[in-house]
Amino acid sequence: MKKYQLGEFEEYVLLTVGVLHGDAYGVSIKEEIEKRLKRKVSIGALQSALRRMEEKGFIVSELGETTKARGGKRKRYFKITAFGKKALDYNMQTRMELYKEIQNVALQYKLC
Amino acid sequence: MLKSLGEKIFRLYCHPDFAEDILGDLEEYYEHNLNVKGQAYANRKFFIDVLLLFRVSLLRSNWLTQNIIYTTMVKNNIKVAYRSMMRHKFYSMLNLLGLAVSMAACIFIAMYVKHELSYDKHFPNSERIFRVANYLKFADNEFNLPTAPDPFAKTVQEEFPEVVRAGRTRGNTSMLIRVGDQYFQQPRITWADQEFMDIFRFSLISGDKAHLLDEPNTVVLEESTARKFFGNEDPIGQTIRVDNTTDMKVTGVIADIPENTHFDYDMFISMLNREDARQNFWLSNNFVTYVELQNPDQQAAFDGKMLDFLIKHMGQQVQQFMGADMQEGLDAGAMDIRYYLQPLKDIHLYSSLDFELGETGTIQNVYFFSIIGAFILLIACINFMNMATARAAIRAKEVGVRKVLGSMRHQLIGQFITEAILNVSLAMVFGILLVYAFLPAFNELTEKSMENPIFGTGGLWPYLLLATFVVGLLAGSYPAFILSSFSPVKVLKGQITKGKASKWLRNTLVIVQFAISIFLIVGSLMVYQQLSFLQNKQLGFNKDQILIVHETQLLGEQLNAFKTELERNPMVEGASVSGYIPATDALNDFPFLREEASSPDEAVSTQNWYVDEDYARVFDIELVAGRFFDKDLASDSSAVIVNETALKRFGYTENPIGKRIKTLEGVVNNRSETFTIIGVMKDFHFRNMTTNITPHALFLGKSNSALSIRFAPEAAAEVVDYAQNTWDNFAGGQPFEYSFLDQIFKNQFRSQQRVKTIFMVFAILAITIACLGLFGLAAFVTEQRQKEIGIRKVLGASTFTLLTLLFNNFTWLILLSAALAIPLAWWYMEDWLSAYPFRIAIDPLIFLAGTAGVLIISWLTVGYQSLKAARRNPVDNLRYE
Numbered sequence: 001m002k003k004y005q006l007g008e009f010e011e012y013v014l015l016t017v018g019v020l021h022g023d024a025y026g027v028s029i030k031e032e033i034e035k036r037l038k039r040k041v042s043i044g045a046l047q048s049a050l051r052r053m054e055e056k057g058f059i060v061s062e063l064g065e066t067t068k069a070r071g072g073k074r075k076r077y078f079k080i081t082a083f084g085k086k087a088l089d090y091n092m093q094t095r096m097e098l099y100k101e102i103q104n105v106a107l108q109y110k111l112c
Numbered sequence: 113m114l115k116s117l118g119e120k121i122f123r124l125y126c127h128p129d130f131a132e133d134i135l136g137d138l139e140e141y142y143e144h145n146l147n148v149k150g151q152a153y154a155n156r157k158f159f160i161d162v163l164l165l166f167r168v169s170l171l172r173s174n175w176l177t178q179n180i181i182y183t184t185m186v187k188n189n190i191k192v193a194y195r196s197m198m199r200h201k202f203y204s205m206l207n208l209l210g211l212a213v214s215m216a217a218c219i220f221i222a223m224y225v226k227h228e229l230s231y232d233k234h235f236p237n238s239e240r241i242f243r244v245a246n247y248l249k250f251a252d253n254e255f256n257l258p259t260a261p262d263p264f265a266k267t268v269q270e271e272f273p274e275v276v277r278a279g280r281t282r283g284n285t286s287m288l289i290r291v292g293d294q295y296f297q298q299p300r301i302t303w304a305d306q307e308f309m310d311i312f313r314f315s316l317i318s319g320d321k322a323h324l325l326d327e328p329n330t331v332v333l334e335e336s337t338a339r340k341f342f343g344n345e346d347p348i349g350q351t352i353r354v355d356n357t358t359d360m361k362v363t364g365v366i367a368d369i370p371e372n373t374h375f376d377y378d379m380f381i382s383m384l385n386r387e388d389a390r391q392n393f394w395l396s397n398n399f400v401t402y403v404e405l406q407n408p409d410q411q412a413a414f415d416g417k418m419l420d421f422l423i424k425h426m427g428q429q430v431q432q433f434m435g436a437d438m439q440e441g442l443d444a445g446a447m448d449i450r451y452y453l454q455p456l457k458d459i460h461l462y463s464s465l466d467f468e469l470g471e472t473g474t475i476q477n478v479y480f481f482s483i484i485g486a487f488i489l490l491i492a493c494i495n496f497m498n499m500a501t502a503r504a505a506i507r508a509k510e511v512g513v514r515k516v517l518g519s520m521r522h523q524l525i526g527q528f529i530t531e532a533i534l535n536v537s538l539a540m541v542f543g544i545l546l547v548y549a550f551l552p553a554f555n556e557l558t559e560k561s562m563e564n565p566i567f568g569t570g571g572l573w574p575y576l577l578l579a580t581f582v583v584g585l586l587a588g589s590y591p592a593f594i595l596s597s598f599s600p601v602k603v604l605k606g607q608i609t610k611g612k613a614s615k616w617l618r619n620t621l622v623i624v625q626f627a628i629s630i631f632l633i634v635g636s637l638m639v640y641q642q643l644s645f646l647q648n649k650q651l652g653f654n655k656d657q658i659l660i661v662h663e664t665q666l667l668g669e670q671l672n673a674f675k676t677e678l679e680r681n682p683m684v685e686g687a688s689v690s691g692y693i694p695a696t697d698a699l700n701d702f703p704f705l706r707e708e709a710s711s712p713d714e715a716v717s718t719q720n721w722y723v724d725e726d727y728a729r730v731f732d733i734e735l736v737a738g739r740f741f742d743k744d745l746a747s748d749s750s751a752v753i754v755n756e757t758a759l760k761r762f763g764y765t766e767n768p769i770g771k772r773i774k775t776l777e778g779v780v781n782n783r784s785e786t787f788t789i790i791g792v793m794k795d796f797h798f799r800n801m802t803t804n805i806t807p808h809a810l811f812l813g814k815s816n817s818a819l820s821i822r823f824a825p826e827a828a829a830e831v832v833d834y835a836q837n838t839w840d841n842f843a844g845g846q847p848f849e850y851s852f853l854d855q856i857f858k859n860q861f862r863s864q865q866r867v868k869t870i871f872m873v874f875a876i877l878a879i880t881i882a883c884l885g886l887f888g889l890a891a892f893v894t895e896q897r898q899k900e901i902g903i904r905k906v907l908g909a910s911t912f913t914l915l916t917l918l919f920n921n922f923t924w925l926i927l928l929s930a931a932l933a934i935p936l937a938w939w940y941m942e943d944w945l946s947a948y949p950f951r952i953a954i955d956p957l958i959f960l961a962g963t964a965g966v967l968i969i970s971w972l973t974v975g976y977q978s979l980k981a982a983r984r985n986p987v988d989n990l991r992y993e
Contacts, residue, residue, distance in 0.1 A: 052169050070139040
């Protein structure tokens with residue numbers, strides 16, 4: 001478990017990086033998450049989550065070409081790694097296992 | 113504007129690898145915002161985002177993102193230190209042992225010093241509390257007393273605005289207490305004012321703090337005493353019967369007064385029970401008086417006003433009782449009266465007046481022990497350095513290889529210091545274990561009761577932690593610098609000088625160690641001699657085979673019948689009723705004058721004891737002239753027997769028998785009481801062996817608090833049984849209290865005994881540690897000279913020649929240290945002995961014996977190694993592989 005340590009926000013970011021395959025950089029990831037989850041994402045939280053996961057080896061990054069836009073600053077594109085994929089699988093799987101274990105009774109809501 | 117500032121700030125803290133793309137992202141947002149919400153918002157948003165991006169994971173590498181220390185290197189250093197320790201187990205053990213023992217000794221000393229310095233500081237407002245002390249001189253009688261006249265406290269409180277309150281205590285006695293139908297012989301009882309309680313603010317367990325002793329017949333008990341009397345019952349309001357005469361009510365219970373207090377009382381009786389506490393008499397000093405000032409700076413002002421105050425109040429009574437004008441007497445120097453304040457916190461260490469309330473310490477002792485502690489630690493550090501530099505050759509190759517592989521000098525220094533600190537830490541752990549193991553012995557020796565001095569509240573552990581590092585640095589720095597300075601080329605070529613450069617240093621260190629050891633050994637020998645001299649000196653009376661029965665006043669009228677009954681036993685050789693017993697510090701001082709004297713200046717301060725006619729026989733007191741009291745002569749009630757010293761002071765050198773002496777009171781108008789000298793006793797040590805014999809007079813009179821029995825040899829047990837049975841017949845259930853005089857006498861030497869033990873312990877410690885060092889050093893030197901020894905042996909040297917060769921060096925060093933230590937010891941012991949009126953002369957033989965002892969011990973230490981080397985087969989010595 002320790003090996004695939006993945007926080008909730010980190011998981012969303014990782015998923016989004018996967019979804020945006022090839023076009024995942026700071027702004028696009030932020031917009032994608034905000035659009036899908038309908039919640040505000042702070043740049044600080046996003047960037048630190050990205051760097052953290054890069055350090056853990058879930059994603060890799062490379063700098064793009066220099067363009068005139070963005071004051072001549074390059075974009076950093078993120079890509080999910082095989083290890084990152086494994087972490088996602090593991091997370092999903094454990095979650096599903098847990099979900100399946102719930103007995104039907106517990107989901108029949110009644111006023112107590 | 114805001115944007116460029118934001119960008120600068122961001123670049124300042126952000127990791128340079130991340131700065132570009134994140135700033136690019138920010139730029140994108142900025143452009144978006146610029147289009148949608150306008151420039152002001154975009155600028156603001158940019159700046160806020162920059163601030164919010166301050167995250168640990170985005171920061172530049174700094175102390176937060178890096179490891180604080182390079183743990184890998186430290187780990188490596190520790191590993192190397194451990195390996196080198198394990199490789200030379202013998203040396204490491206010697207080092208550790210020496211360090212641990214000296215650390216333990218230092219911790220003990222630190223505990224002692226800390227305790228001594230803590231006296232009386234636990235009272236709230238202790239810095240504002242003072243004790244009144246005085247210096248009095250009449251003619252040639254001098255007094256330094258911690259006491260004041262009875263009206264003193266009340267009067268200063270009324271007249272001096274800076275005095276918040278003033279309170280008194282008097283006495284420290286033992287009385288019979290009856291609680292219900294149980295009897296207790298309760299020691300440490302004193303009488304005290306309510307103000308005394310207010311000044312010291314003892315932590316009250318129960319009772320009303322404003323009304324503890326403000327009525328007659330009230331007592332305050334210490335918690336443990338209350339428990340002794342009443343068990344778990346509530347003591348407040350209970351009645352106890354004191355001395356079988358007075359019923360008193362318990363009004364308060366206070367927590368046990370801490371041990372580090374200059375007085376030691378278990379029970380306080382209201383001062384209102386004492387008649388003599390309100391007689392308004394300014395010429396006797398019997399009350400220990402404490403003053404609380406508004407602030408501590410007023411002490412000097414208070415002392416300054418004292419003289420006028422004394423003349424105002426005391427002057428009249430001086431005139432009346434002594435017939436002298438106080439002002440004139442002071443001006444003429446005939447008398448000197450000075451009262452002054454002593455700060456409470458200084459009493460224990462700085463005050464040594466006549467009749468202190470308990471045993472006081474001295475600041476000299478605190479300094480002395482601190483110095484000894486520092487020396488012991490120094491010796492251990494020296495050993496450590498010695499051993500490390502002496503073994504430099506062994507480590508030299510390692511240093512060379514490390515240097516070649518690129519070690520910087522500071523890294524090597526770090527390595528050796530780590531090694532030293534590791535050693536010291538280990539030694540500290542052992543030292544602490546030793547401290548806890550020897551704590552009971554320490555408590556017995558110092559008469560303190562420490563339980564958890566290191567890890568308890570206010571414990572020493574922070575200091576010990578600090579000490580570990582300081583000692584580690586101290587002991588490690590010198591070898592670290594020496595070892596790290598080796599040139600790798602020379603070392604690896606095998607040209608290393610084997611630590612010759614530091615030879616002079618090593619020798620100095622050895623000399624210092626042995627000088628200290630010799631000093632301590634000589635010191636303890638001399639303390640021992642002085643002590644046995646005092647204990648075996650002729651006392652002038654016979655202290656053996658005397659049983660003392662205490663509290664005999666409880667028998668009242670039946671005391672004489674009790675005595676007669678005792679005398680009927682054939683084992684009892686004599687019995688005498690008198691509370692004044694030699695060697696028990698019984699004191700009753702007032703002045704007498706020769707008959708013809710007309711001025712109070714001629715007064716002789718005399719100890720006056722009341723005894724019965726059997727006293728001289730029971731105590732074996734020798735008379736040089738005249739006779740002892742006779743029961744059948746009525747005139748003996750105005751007779752006196754004086755000692756030789758008194759006779760000299762009175763000036764009656766020839767034919768003293770029949771001469772008279774008179775009291776100081778009434779000398780002016782010739783109404784003194786006179787006494788006729790009927791006998792002269794040989795001077796005997798009526799107080800203790802550490803004070804001079806002063807004028808002493810015996811009167812026939814009533815003093816019924818004790819009865820002394822001289823019994824036949826070896827009949828002690830029988831006589832105690834007999835006395836107890838007889839007592840039970842007379843006393844009706846009151847407890848039988850007894851002691852033996854020789855036991856009391858022995859107890860007088862407790863403080864000297866203690867000095868002796870302390871000296872001895874330290875002497876043994878010092879010599880042990882020094883020898884441990886010497887042993888290691890000898891082993892090393894012998895090892896270095898192995899080849900030389902082998903060659904000499906092959907060429908025909910005898911074992912004896914070889915031994916002389918090896919011993920020579922050490923012998924010279926020790927003789928040198930003796931030359932250093934002997935004058936120092938002479939000077940110090942002369943100073944110590946000068947405090948004793950009866951003392952031994954310093955015997956040069958002691959110095960000889962001390963030096964010889966140290967020499968022999970060190971020869972034995974070196975001998976094993978040397979002999980082994982000298983007797984070894986030269987083949988073994990010379991073979992290479």
